[in-house]
Amino acid sequence: MDLDILIPAIIFFAAYHIIKLISTHLLKRKLIKAEQYERVGILDEAQPVNDEVNRYPSLKWGLVALMTGIGFIVIDLLKLIDKAMIDGRNAVLPFGILLVFVSLGFLIYFFIVNGKRK
Known part of the structure; x- marks a missing residue:
């Protein structure tokens, strides 16, 4: 459908x-x-006005991949604790956990880059 x-x-x-x-x-x-x-x-497509280019792309995607992996590990650990809590088909909790960890990866990258700029 x-x-x-x-x-x-x-x-x-x-x-x-x-x-x-x-x-x-x-x-x-x-x-x-x-x-x-x-x-x-x-x-041509408009270029961003910000002259600050993505200075650490491998750091950013490495952190996002790391935090995504940690999110998947947390989801699996929660399945071991209570199988009914994370069903996989009906639960939104796994997606929420994964999105929180991915956003934490981006936030960590943001703070690292802002700390190095100063």
Whole structure:
């Protein structure tokens, strides 16, 4: 039943991006042929104003992966304590635990980067 909504959404999403890619390419080609080189940059995606680039990408994703693993371990430990508490099909608790640990990973990364910047 969920596939009835998911498949058309994926098809429209893909069609949108393909049409956008082709139209951007054609517009850039027309601008280059018209020797309007300075206007070709208008079609590029806007870059963030913040000059602070992601300085530690491996640290960020390493922390997120670590905290996700710890979250899965906590979920399994809770299954050992009380099987009915985390059913897997009907419970929202495992998703909540996992999201809390993933967000903790991002927060730890944020505090590490802000501490090194000062």
